[in-house]
Amino acid sequence: MSVQFQFVDRTTPMGANLVAGGATFRTWAPRARNVYLLTGDALSLSATAGWTPDPGDCLTALGDDTWAGFVAGAASGLQYMFWIDGEASQGPKRDPYARELTLAPAFPASYCILRDPAAYPWHDGAWRAPDFSKLIIYQLHVGTWWAVDPTGADVRASRGGRFLDVATRLDYLRDLGVNAIQLLPIQEFETEFSEGYNGVDYFSPEQQYQASSDADLAWYLGTVNAMLAASGAGPLALDDLRPGINQLKCLIDLAHLRGIAVIFDLVYNHAGGGFDPQSLYFFDRFTNGNQNNSLYFTDEGWAGGLVFAYWNANVRQFLIDNASAFLKEYRIDGVRYDEVRVISDNRPAGAELCQDMTGTVRFIRPSAVQIAEYWDWDRAFPVTPVPAGLGFDAALGDAFRDSVRSLLTQAAGGENAQLQLDPVAAAFGLPAGYDATWRLVQCLENHDLTYFGHDGAARVPMLADPADRQSWYARSRSRAAAALLFAAPGILALFMGQEFLEDQLWCDDEKDHPGHLIAWDGLATNSVMADHRRFMRDLIALRRGQPALSAEGVRVSRVNDYDRVIVVHRWVADGGPGQDVVAVVSFDEQPKFGYRVGLPQGGRWAELLNTDVYDGFPNPTPIGNGGAVDASGPPLDGFPQSAAMTIPPNGALFLRAEST
CATH class of the missing domain: 2.60.40.1180 (Golgi alpha-mannosidase II)
Structure with a gap:
């Protein structure tokens, strides 16, 4: 396909986008001598030593450090890559804005896929997200939460969970009573297993969370259509689920039909990886002595990756565009922003990113909650309105969770142990600088506090009675702690399995660390777990049914x-x-x-x-x-x-x- 230059200018959207008669392609590559668009046979030939692109595939420089072109007749499903003729290297690179990547070739050798973001037939037109103060969030990891085959057998240990697995389990969450789910990061990551905090392809959903075979899709389709029919909505066709991005949209669509908001965990403090030459790390590299020569990142390391170069307006816009795309194309209901302190400490540009991000998200969807993870000394800074603060709606709290978890440890010492209730009582108050108690997200468990391998990680019943995690002491103390949580002001958050007294740490890597999947079979075989789930369901109903419990x-x-x-x-x-x-x-x-x-x-x-x-x-x-x-x-x-x-x-x- 030869590249043409009509229909492209500095207003052309970044990435690959379908338009009348074809598609436009645009990318930011300020150091490049030339940028080419690879499609068809050129994709496989690009791996051949000494191969160079056809001059007819070269994009045009728009004079603003971006390159663009139009391809007539391009349709959804077209596979493509950019070839960067750069200052430091030459070769194929994935589009940073690619909406989807191929399953074959598989990641990290994937190609980008041109997709129509409006192709999924949504059914959630009547959906309205809950008020922020009334949110009860259920945090889950797609790969480990739930996965069964058509016979009902648990298959998480062999293939992991998928978006459509979560979708088919939504009625469980509706029955539990939560009104929001928070998915651990779902963008493409480089490793075989991951919590999701090492993402590299920010606009592309993780491939392992997608179903690809027609046999699998047909089974999912039957379940999905039954769920749609139960909600009075029309059915999907198999082609509606074939694109991986539509499987994630189907999950969100069905969640909305069941009264459940969907919150994404987005990681803008760093990106993971660095060993994949076609990734964002190596996009349009430049020569810069012994310093890091990445276009998108600084030299500062964080959590195994590098911190984004917030000083660059194009990088900031890339991250804002990412959040905007999830709001517009996936209709998400909120964002949990990972480790905001790492962003805002890179001032002034990092703070500017947060302020522009929160303002843009609020403009696009005022009903979308924005939650900051922020652990610096000035705890009110993220929830303070712009310009004095960062403009987030809420922030994660630790005073309540830490004091209650400490209280459980004290209580485990027995009836003569000394308890300290004052820290718990203090945590019920309005934090300094906050204008409302609902702006604090309260929890007793989350993915960090319960993760296998983290120092001090423990689930609530482990704290309540380390000797016997299902004893009367463990059960009763866990119920008392949950009662404190649901009496507390703020947005409430649960972690997967907490509702049925899961007492094992979780891990995303079942192959190398088996035995850390949440125990769904306990609900059928263990009365202790079933009783606790009933308790939590009634406690959630109490919280939602009594206005005072979510008031100020x-x-x-x-x-x-x-x-x-x-x-x-x-x-x-x-x-x-x-x-x-x-x-x-x-x-x-x-x-x-x-x-x-x-x-x-x-x-x-x-x-x-x-x-x-x-x-x-x-x-x-x-x-x-x-x-x-x-x-x-x-x-x-x-x-x-x-x-x-x-x-x-x-x-x-x-x-x-x-x-x-």
């Missing part, structure tokens, strides 16, 4: 290390009486009878949830209050009334006034 009103009305009790009051500002919720949480190994707790108003208070009910569900003799307590006692804890109540050991009660 929060006060720890009692914290008593000796009694091992913490009491949390949640309310809706100007919500009127009757909406307040009080959570009473005890880490005492003995029940408390006639224990008096202050309450905001007199009268009968319903026992909305009692954690002891879920021990051997249904517990025939739960320790509690028979469904309600009476607030007719004297003032206490800063409230006008109080009630004597029974608190289960290592347990929690959620109470709400029955009437005004």
